[in-house]
Amino acid sequence: MFEISGPENGIIIFSGRLDTAQAERARSYTNSHTQVSTFDFAELEYISSAGLGVLLVVHKRLMRSGGTLKLINVNHHICDVFRYSGFDKLLDIVPVDS
Amino acid sequence: MDKGSILDQEIEVAREVQMSTLPDFMPEMAGYDVAGTVWPADATGGDTFDLAALDDTNMFVLLADATGHGIGPALSALQLQSMLRVALRLGASLDEGFRHINAQMVEDLPEGRFVTACFGLINTQTHVFQFHSAGQGPILHHHTSAGEFEWYEPSCFPLGFIEHQEQYRVRELKLEPGDILALISDGIYEYENEAGELFGTQGVSQVLEANHHLPMSELVAVLHQAAVEYGGGTPQRDDITIVFIQRTEQVLSTRKAEHEFKRSLDSLDDIFNFVAEFFISRGIDSSLRYSVDLAIDELFTNMVRYNADESSDILIELVQEQNGLSVSMTDHENPPFDVTKDGPEVDINLPAEERDTGGLGLHLVKEMVDSFEYQSDGYRCTITFTKQPE
Numbered sequence: 304m305f306e307i308s309g310p311e312n313g314i315i316i317f318s319g320r321l322d323t324a325q326a327e328r329a330r331s332y333t334n335s336h337t338q339v340s341t342f343d344f345a346e347l348e349y350i351s352s353a354g355l356g357v358l359l360v361v362h363k364r365l366m367r368s369g370g371t372l373k374l375i376n377v378n379h380h381i382c383d384v385f386r387y388s389g390f391d392k393l394l395d396i397v398p399v400d401s
Numbered sequence: 402m403d404k405g406s407i408l409d410q411e412i413e414v415a416r417e418v419q420m421s422t423l424p425d426f427m428p429e430m431a432g433y434d435v436a437g438t439v440w441p442a443d444a445t446g447g448d449t450f451d452l453a454a455l456d457d458t459n460m461f462v463l464l465a466d467a468t469g470h471g472i473g474p475a476l477s478a479l480q481l482q483s484m485l486r487v488a489l490r491l492g493a494s495l496d497e498g499f500r501h502i503n504a505q506m507v508e509d510l511p512e513g514r515f516v517t518a519c520f521g522l523i524n525t526q527t528h529v530f531q532f533h534s535a536g537q538g539p540i541l542h543h544h545t546s547a548g549e550f551e552w553y554e555p556s557c558f559p560l561g562f563i564e565h566q567e568q569y570r571v572r573e574l575k576l577e578p579g580d581i582l583a584l585i586s587d588g589i590y591e592y593e594n595e596a597g598e599l600f601g602t603q604g605v606s607q608v609l610e611a612n613h614h615l616p617m618s619e620l621v622a623v624l625h626q627a628a629v630e631y632g633g634g635t636p637q638r639d640d641i642t643i644v645f646i647q648r649t650e651q652v653l654s655t656r657k658a659e660h661e662f663k664r665s666l667d668s669l670d671d672i673f674n675f676v677a678e679f680f681i682s683r684g685i686d687s688s689l690r691y692s693v694d695l696a697i698d699e700l701f702t703n704m705v706r707y708n709a710d711e712s713s714d715i716l717i718e719l720v721q722e723q724n725g726l727s728v729s730m731t732d733h734e735n736p737p738f739d740v741t742k743d744g745p746e747v748d749i750n751l752p753a754e755e756r757d758t759g760g761l762g763l764h765l766v767k768e769m770v771d772s773f774e775y776q777s778d779g780y781r782c783t784i785t786f787t788k789q790p791e
Contacts, residue, residue, distance in 0.1 A: 320673070323702040324666040349691065351698045352762035362753055380691040387768040388761060389749025
């Protein structure tokens with residue numbers, strides 16, 4: 304079950320499991336809110352490489368106007384995925400514990 | 402404090418002790434779904450049951466009903482349960498255990514008190530239930546595929562009634578896939594409606610006929626509810642205990658599960674559920690779930706995308722290994738493509754402008770699993786990976 308909602312206070316909220324079958328939905332949702340630069344992952348349990356692809360597109364778009372994609376409340380499994388993929392060096396990632 | 406409230410307190414303690422001897426959780430035996438519940442008529446009742454895994458293959462099953470209600474019968478039922486568990490754990494045979502425990506209860510129980518009980522062992526390899534039913538009956542073996550109901554009457558006197566003059570031999574029945582063994586106390590069979598008619602074996606068989614596909618924990622609740630509704634407002638007169646044991650259909654081997662999935666991204670939900678169920682039923686460390694889900698997600702997605710012409714299903718096989726598992730995914734393919742070697746190199750240190758997501762999925766799989774192998778005969782390929790706790 305994957306849900307995406309917002310923006311609330313300028314933040315888009317992701318929840319559930321962003322697997323490959325759900326990536327297209329995340330892509331079109333984020334494409335229709337191009338000004339948003341922060342995503343809340345507190346309720347997001349899972350992401351696969353297809354989800355990373357969506358984040359990369361958003362980040363590249365924000366970079367063109369001097370911005371960076373920020374992810375907050377990221378669980379440690381998803382932090383591992385960012386580390387293995389090198390995305391921890393690209394995006395501004397705030398783990399859930401900090 | 403007056404005498405009445407002291408007595409209430411004492412009864413409350415007795416109830417706590419009795420309830421604490423009921424199983425806290427149902428034993429997990431591969432290939433079996435079991436459930437049991439007691440609804441006492443008084444604060445304490447004469448009914449009890451037990452379900453316990455004695456070892457990997459033997460499950461102890463007991464339903465007992467001591468005459469009367471209240472503390473006296475509750476203590477008798479408790480005594481029987483304790484003695485049986487210890488006897489069987491110490492390796493006594495059912496016949497021996499039965500004879501000695503009966504003799505002990507004849508000695509201990511006051512005149513006019515006795516305990517009816519069905520107890521036995523289910524071997525989860527041979528699926529044979531060996532049991533005695535001392536004054537307890539009927540015991541139901543529901544052959545679900547044939548829709549037949551086989552009722553076993555008691556094979557001898559209740560426990561504590563009289564010393565055995567002969568050796569009673571165990572009875573045996575064999576559970577086929579889907580079959581249900583039902584141990585139900587007379588509180589259900591003798592539930593009366595307003596006209597004084599009994600719920601009976603007919604009421605029980607109707608409920609099972611219509612609901613045997615439910616998980617056993619739900620079936621227990623459904624049967625209880627059906628009896629209460631049949632009673633139509635008449636109060637529960639006797640303790641009610643229901644124990645259901647179903648030999649499930651799916652599991653053929655304890656360590657292995659396999660399933661074919663349609664070549665579509667829509668299958669991912671079913672696949673994740675299949676994996677989740679495997680983890681729970683085998684007690685595999687849930688911290689491995691993420692890596693296993695991700696690896697399957699990436700590999701399955703590749704098979705769907707790059708082999709779109711194929712209409713055949715994709716086979717996924719899970720095998721428990723030590724504290725972790727191995728996963729094999731088999732697909733038809735042409736030409737061979739070794740995912741462990743042939744994928745694009747991923748440089749994770751590139752700046753964002755130069756990054757794309759080509760090959761990223763396979764890169765993550767290699768990072769997150771322990772071993773990763775590919776085998777192909779040129780027509781069918783199997784990708785196998787393993788994951789163990791650190």
